[in-house]
Amino acid sequence: MHESSVFSDLANETLNIIISISSILPYLFGYIVIILASLFIWRTVRRGVSLGKNYNSLKTVTFGDESTVVSNKSASIVSVLLIFLLWGSFTGSKLLPGFLHMPGPYVGSNEFTYTAQNDVGEEDSATVSLVVHVAGEKASKPTIKAGDGIAVNDVMVIQAYRSKLLAWDLNDQVKRKWGGKIVKVNDQPISKNNPVDVGFARVSLTDKGTLNVVPHKGIQMEHIYLPAPEQVWTRLVNIANQGYQNVTLGQHLGFSLWRVIIGFLIGALVGIPLGYAMGLSNWFRGWFDPIVEFMRPVPPLALIPLVIIWAGIGEEGKVVLLFLAALWIMAIAARSGVSGVRITKIHAAYSLGASKFQILLRVIIPNSLPEIFTGARVAMGVCWGTVVAAELVAAEKGLGKMIVAASKFQNTDVVIMGIVLIGVIGFAIDVGIRLLEKYLVPWKGKG
Amino acid sequence: MSDLHIENVSMRFDLPGGGSVQALKNINLDIKSGQLLSVLGPSGCGKTTLLNIIAGFLAPTDGDIHLEGELINGPGPERGMVFQQGALFEWMSVRKNVSFGPDMKGVAKAKSAPEVDRLLELVGLQDFKDKAVYELSGGMQQRVALARCLANDPDVILMDEPLGALDALTREKMQSLVLDLWKETGKTIILITHSVEEALLLGERLLVMAPRPGRVHKEYYLPFADLGVGADLREVKKHPDYTAKREEILAMIWEMEEEIMGRTEGAN
Ligand SMILES: Nc1ncnc2c1ncn2[C@@H]1O[C@H](COP(=O)(O)OP(=O)(O)OP(=O)(O)O)[C@@H](O)[C@H]1O
Numbered sequence: 001m002h003e004s005s006v007f008s009d010l011a012n013e014t015l016n017i018i019i020s021i022s023s024i025l026p027y028l029f030g031y032i033v034i035i036l037a038s039l040f041i042w043r044t045v046r047r048g049v050s051l052g053k054n055y056n057s058l059k060t061v062t063f064g065d066e067s068t069v070v071s072n073k074s075a076s077i078v079s080v081l082l083i084f085l086l087w088g089s090f091t092g093s094k095l096l097p098g099f100l101h102m103p104g105p106y107v108g109s110n111e112f113t114y115t116a117q118n119d120v121g122e123e124d125s126a127t128v129s130l131v132v133h134v135a136g137e138k139a140s141k142p143t144i145k146a147g148d149g150i151a152v153n154d155v156m157v158i159q160a161y162r163s164k165l166l167a168w169d170l171n172d173q174v175k176r177k178w179g180g181k182i183v184k185v186n187d188q189p190i191s192k193n194n195p196v197d198v199g200f201a202r203v204s205l206t207d208k209g210t211l212n213v214v215p216h217k218g219i220q221m222e223h224i225y226l227p228a229p230e231q232v233w234t235r236l237v238n239i240a241n242q243g244y245q246n247v248t249l250g251q252h253l254g255f256s257l258w259r260v261i262i263g264f265l266i267g268a269l270v271g272i273p274l275g276y277a278m279g280l281s282n283w284f285r286g287w288f289d290p291i292v293e294f295m296r297p298v299p300p301l302a303l304i305p306l307v308i309i310w311a312g313i314g315e316e317g318k319v320v321l322l323f324l325a326a327l328w329i330m331a332i333a334a335r336s337g338v339s340g341v342r343i344t345k346i347h348a349a350y351s352l353g354a355s356k357f358q359i360l361l362r363v364i365i366p367n368s369l370p371e372i373f374t375g376a377r378v379a380m381g382v383c384w385g386t387v388v389a390a391e392l393v394a395a396e397k398g399l400g401k402m403i404v405a406a407s408k409f410q411n412t413d414v415v416i417m418g419i420v421l422i423g424v425i426g427f428a429i430d431v432g433i434r435l436l437e438k439y440l441v442p443w444k445g446k447g
Numbered sequence: 448m449s450d451l452h453i454e455n456v457s458m459r460f461d462l463p464g465g466g467s468v469q470a471l472k473n474i475n476l477d478i479k480s481g482q483l484l485s486v487l488g489p490s491g492c493g494k495t496t497l498l499n500i501i502a503g504f505l506a507p508t509d510g511d512i513h514l515e516g517e518l519i520n521g522p523g524p525e526r527g528m529v530f531q532q533g534a535l536f537e538w539m540s541v542r543k544n545v546s547f548g549p550d551m552k553g554v555a556k557a558k559s560a561p562e563v564d565r566l567l568e569l570v571g572l573q574d575f576k577d578k579a580v581y582e583l584s585g586g587m588q589q590r591v592a593l594a595r596c597l598a599n600d601p602d603v604i605l606m607d608e609p610l611g612a613l614d615a616l617t618r619e620k621m622q623s624l625v626l627d628l629w630k631e632t633g634k635t636i637i638l639i640t641h642s643v644e645e646a647l648l649l650g651e652r653l654l655v656m657a658p659r660p661g662r663v664h665k666e667y668y669l670p671f672a673d674l675g676v677g678a679d680l681r682e683v684k685k686h687p688d689y690t691a692k693r694e695e696i697l698a699m700i701w702e703m704e705e706e707i708m709g710r711t712e713g714a715n
């Protein structure tokens with residue numbers, strides 16, 4: 001490896017990425033058009049049914065006035081619905097009426113003809129009857145007549161999204177090994193670089209002279225890449241009832257959550273007092289500053305290999321990892337919670353006769369709670385991400401383990417279901433902490 | 448008698464980049480028990496520093512302060528403090544804030560409650576006892592701060608621009624309140640203010656400080672505080688002496704400010 005090759009490699013990669021991005025641009029543009037069009041429709045409808053005037057509706061300057069920008073609920077609903085609509089449309093979901101489906105792969109019975117020529121220039125045509133069927137469904141071979149002449153009719157059964165080679169001369173008197181070849185398909189000339197579209201499939205000539213038949217795939221996603229929404233839902237119900245690979249969904253879920261909660265709790269239990277000590281004592285601040293400042297920028301994911309080497313793939317390793325993920329965040333949050341206390345509050349407390357211990361208990365700790373909650377939200381988010389990643393690498397149970405196992409069997413529906421679950425749970429954790437914060441620290445931001 | 452003796456107090460701050468600021472130089476003051484002393488002076492003349500030294504938050508580089516013959520070497524409950532703003536504990540209700548001092552001393556709730564109620568009534572907040580402090584307006588919060596300080600029954604009340612953040616009308620009401628509390632409780636009060644009017648109206652004795660180094664520039668003994676107790680402060684302002692004094696002090700402070708400006712401009 002030469003030094004300079006890194007740069008040229010990276011330059012190439014950059015170029016590839018730019019090319020990929022530019023190929024997405026038309027879709028992005030289309031999406032923006034949809035957003036603006038729906039805004040236009042919404043405005044028109046709104047003007048029709050004039051709603052009551054609120055304070056913001058009386059403001060004449062809204063562009064640039066941050067306080068007038070609130071998340072529009074209708075936009076959120078339309079946006080989410082659109083995602084499901086696109087998902088369903090591109091996967092041929094049964095939840096959607098057929099006319100909303102994007103063109104799917106060709107399915108059904110059809111036929112085309114080929115014209116073969118032997119070494120002395122005699123030509124004859126034969127019909128290829130073919131059935132394209134959906135994956136998983138059985139299709140029976142149609143019965144046909146052999147036909148006459150030196151080329152004999154053929155039958156093909158192809159699964160949608162697949163292609164098949166037709167060794168057309170197996171039953172013909174024209175044989176490739178005797179110099180026979182195909183010259184036309186559906187009466188259109190065909191050659192190696194000149195395939196023929198027969199309406200429902202593309203037929204091309206291979207190097208060996210056989211026919212490669214590729215039924216049209218449409219622009220829907222193959223279910224192995226993206227299952228329809230209802231398939232994911234069915235999977236969820238199915239796995240919730242029967243489990244996946246002998247492990248119930250509750251176990252997968254429970255193990256992931258348990259690791260996060262235990263790791264976070266131990267991290268907070270150690271990190272918060274550590275942060276307080278760092279905020280209150282020069283010695284502790286000096287002692288731990290280098291350690292904390294060094295460990296903070298190390299992503300917990302980078303510790304996974306080391307933790308596996310040290311603690312194996314058992315529960316200890318994962319809990320240690322999450323403990324480390326939460327520890328520094330909580331320590332820093334507690335430290336800044338202590339440093340953030342207004343000196344006038346401390347002075348006031350001293351003047352009112354409070355002792356150091358009373359000040360810690362009645363002033364410093366309550367004052368640091370908002371910061372600690374903010375830290376807890378960050379830490380829980382990081383822990384949740386870390387646990388899934390750790391399970392991807394090494395685990396026997398857990399949501400991460402479930403999706404990585406499913407990906408090995410191309411069970412995309414399980415993978416997607418797992419990702420959705422991970423997202424929903426991460427969101428629920430965040431909302432939960434926010435609610436707890438609202439209840440326990442109502443004074444946040446009001447000091 | 449809780450007299451306050453300030454003897455030869457000097458304060459010099461060492462600056463991080465080398466050099467130092469002489470914030471106070473040779474301050475000598477005797478403040479009698481029950482006196483209401485207001486302190487005026489241009490920004491940076493060391494008012495806050497002096498108050499912090501009296502409160503015990505700072506130790507002077509030179510000199511001593513004695514309260515009732517006892518040397519001050521730290522904060523203590525006999526010297527209460529009312530800050531400009533942001534010194535209330537927003538995680539406690541109004542009542543909890545006011546009873547903070549007694550609570551710290553371990554006084555039983557049942558025992559301190561009547562006094563807390565009385566003080567809240569005195570500052571007109573009896574209906575807001577159980578509210579959170581962040582739900583109150585700025586003026587109400589300052590009344591809580593005042594009640595909290597009084598609940599601890601200090602000998603001396605130190606106030607650093609306690610009304611500085613209030614609007615004119617609220618401020619006027621609070622000034623009357625301070626005067627009434629002073630008369631009723633007979634406490635020694637040291638009040639720092641930026642407002643010449645406030646210093647004149649409230650200060651039985653008025654100190655004008657001068658900067659660089661911070662020192663006492665001039666002292667007045669004034670009749671307006673006594674006149675203002677239980678009276679309309681706007682009437683007091685019509686006193687012929689009042690206007691004369693106000694103009695005199697304003698001119699004095701202007702002169703000092705101009706001198707500072709000139710000096711800093713010269714330095715540029
Ligand atoms: N902790 C400190 N370190 C260094 N210098 C300080 C410190 N505290 C105050 N000073 C300096 O001491 C001088 C007096 O400050 P002080 O805060 O007492 O003024 P002040 O009269 O209260 O002003 P203001 O009216 O603006 O509140 C100023 O020059 C200030 O810069």
Ligand SMILES: [Mg+2]
Nearest residue numbers: 494495496607
């Ligand atoms: Mg000051």
